[in-house]
Amino acid sequence: MDSAPWSADIEAARQQWLAAVASCAQLPALRSVQVECLGKNGAVTALVRRIAEVPPADKRAYGQATAALKAACETAIATRQTELEAAEVQAELDDATFDCTLPPAAVLGNRARPTGHAHPLCTVQQEVEAVFSSMGFAVLDYPEVESEFNNFEALNIPGWHPAREMQDTFWLDNGLLLRTHTSSGQVRALHTFQPPFRAVFAGKVFRYEATDASHEHTFHQLEGLLVDRVVSVGHLLDSMRTLLSAILRRQVEVRLRPGYFPFVEPGFELDIACQLCGGAGCSACKQSGWLELLPCGLVHPQVLRAGGLDPAQWQGWAFGLGLSRLAMMRYGIGDVRLLLGGDVRFLSQF
Numbered sequence: 001m002d003s004a005p006w007s008a009d010i011e012a013a014r015q016q017w018l019a020a021v022a023s024c025a026q027l028p029a030l031r032s033v034q035v036e037c038l039g040k041n042g043a044v045t046a047l048v049r050r051i052a053e054v055p056p057a058d059k060r061a062y063g064q065a066t067a068a069l070k071a072a073c074e075t076a077i078a079t080r081q082t083e084l085e086a087a088e089v090q091a092e093l094d095d096a097t098f099d100c101t102l103p104p105a106a107v108l109g110n111r112a113r114p115t116g117h118a119h120p121l122c123t124v125q126q127e128v129e130a131v132f133s134s135m136g137f138a139v140l141d142y143p144e145v146e147s148e149f150n151n152f153e154a155l156n157i158p159g160w161h162p163a164r165e166m167q168d169t170f171w172l173d174n175g176l177l178l179r180t181h182t183s184s185g186q187v188r189a190l191h192t193f194q195p196p197f198r199a200v201f202a203g204k205v206f207r208y209e210a211t212d213a214s215h216e217h218t219f220h221q222l223e224g225l226l227v228d229r230v231v232s233v234g235h236l237l238d239s240m241r242t243l244l245s246a247i248l249r250r251q252v253e254v255r256l257r258p259g260y261f262p263f264v265e266p267g268f269e270l271d272i273a274c275q276l277c278g279g280a281g282c283s284a285c286k287q288s289g290w291l292e293l294l295p296c297g298l299v300h301p302q303v304l305r306a307g308g309l310d311p312a313q314w315q316g317w318a319f320g321l322g323l324s325r326l327a328m329m330r331y332g333i334g335d336v337r338l339l340l341g342g343d344v345r346f347l348s349q350f
């Protein structure tokens with residue numbers, strides 16, 4: 001059977017448009033070819049519509065042939081588009097002047113794309129680190145997954161010790177745990193540095209506990225450790241006051257209470273007047289008007305020994321600042337759960 005008179009037209013169109021697609025070297029060119037071929041007034045669209053003029057006996061074959069043509073053009077265009085997009089990205093990456101650390105377009109003038117900014121916890125952490133850095137402290141970073149030794153034993157908290165109950169723990173299958181406090185870094189620092197030394201180390205800590213406005217299972221602390229021949233509680237407290245007035249930028253009322261932590265002796269709780277309610281009592285301060293912010297004390301001789309130091313030669317002080325609480329006081333955030341909730345509407349306010 002002779003092929004129908006229109007089949008040559010369809011074949012010619014196929015060759016013409018596939019060649020046109022293949023010759024596109026840029027995305028805008030491909031977009032015009034797509035319009036010329038498949039747009040409302042496109043050439044292939046016109047061919048498809050011409051079915052109205054085809055004799056009834058041919059309609060079925062004609063319809064199938066033009067549908068196949070249209071599909072072939074669509075596939076070719078989609079494939080070419082993927083290739084050109086990939087080539088565009090590659091060309092940017094190959095460009096020696098391309099800087100992937102540049103801020104996004106918003107900073108460069110395109111307001112459509114908003115820029116991000118530091119999380120309030122990061123800002124507070126960096127500010128505290130800067131204050132301690134200016135006082136000669138090294139800024140360190142220690143792992144979130146810890147050994148039982150570093151988190152408990154070396155800190156004078158053996159397995160039978162009731163203090164373990166205060167810090168319910170996430171245990172891993174391999175016997176390690178998620179650190180319950182940044183104090184686990186104390187032993188690491190004692191093993192790493194020759195005294196005298198001073199260091200701060202901040203980060204996430206984890207406790208297996210119910211959450212409320214002032215408790216989260218994951219929160220941030222910043223630990224400070226200073227080791228020298230002779231240290232004093234006076235020096236410790238003065239450093240804490242320097243820190244608080246630098247961060248909160250105002251005179252804050254503090255109170256010192258005895259506090260029990262097996263790894264310090266003597267130990268203290270340094271509370272600040274709740275900055276949210278001004279001391280009247282709210283859910284953030286458990287209606288007490290005070291917020292436990294800065295547990296601290298002189299390093300226990302057992303801890304110095306576990307760190308390989310002779311307590312007759314060396315002394316130290318340490319503190320474990322509640323960074324999440326400090327951020328709450330600084331920014332007037334009433335619920336700790338907001339900090340790690342990941343809600344952009346909340347975070348974009350800072």
Ligand code: PHE
Binds near residue numbers: 180267295
């Ligand atoms: N690690 C203690 C806690 O998280 C706080 C602390 C640190 C107390 C350092 C004293 C000295 O509760």
